[in-house]
Amino acid sequence: MRSLINDLMKGYYMPHIRMRAIETEQAAKISQVLLKELSAATKAAEENFTFELIETTFFADGKKTRSYPFIEVYWFDRPQEMQDQCAKIITNRVKEIANPEDVIVVFNKLSKTDYYENGSHF
Template identity: 40%
Template sequence: MPQIKIRGINENQICEISEKMIDELVDAVKCPRDYFEIECIKSVAIRNGKIADVYPFVEVAWFDRGHEVQDTVAKIITDNIRENLNIENMDLAFTVFEKEKYYENGEHF
């Protein structure tokens, strides 16, 4: 169920690294491969009244898996993007779902 939402990086570039990155994440998170979804979000940045490049930003939305796993996941994603796509700077943040507030088909976990 980890949702990886990416802005500011071309979707074709993400496709190039997605399989290897998900392989590494499956090992780190210990959940099936089909639980992962990568979403490339097209957005427009505006600075000083002008359209500008979107700063690379990754959001991982998931259920809490502890700080150690979170650190490992952050490193896997960051390393794959920076090293393979030649992106020098990027940010990554985690959004943690609470089971009692998460619903699938109208039923909470």
């Protein structure tokens, strides 16, 4: 509980990480290796992270196609330096495990007044 309170006071509660265009086994491995590194980089407790694999189909010119990994990070606003560091960590680990040529990382900043847990915003 103390960890959660400290994280809330710093504003470093969550993030939620969503992955697309990655195999299930790769996503499991990525979530495992990213947890400790991102926790250290963001100063958020490991139990505050969630990882999600979104199964999706990509199309180009009307045909099914493969895509590069697309990673979305939903979190409360953090300093640019922290965001840059996390983007590098995510990119490096995804490239190491899934071996794609390109990796896209997108950060979605959430307002604490728009984020509700059990009916109450932060």
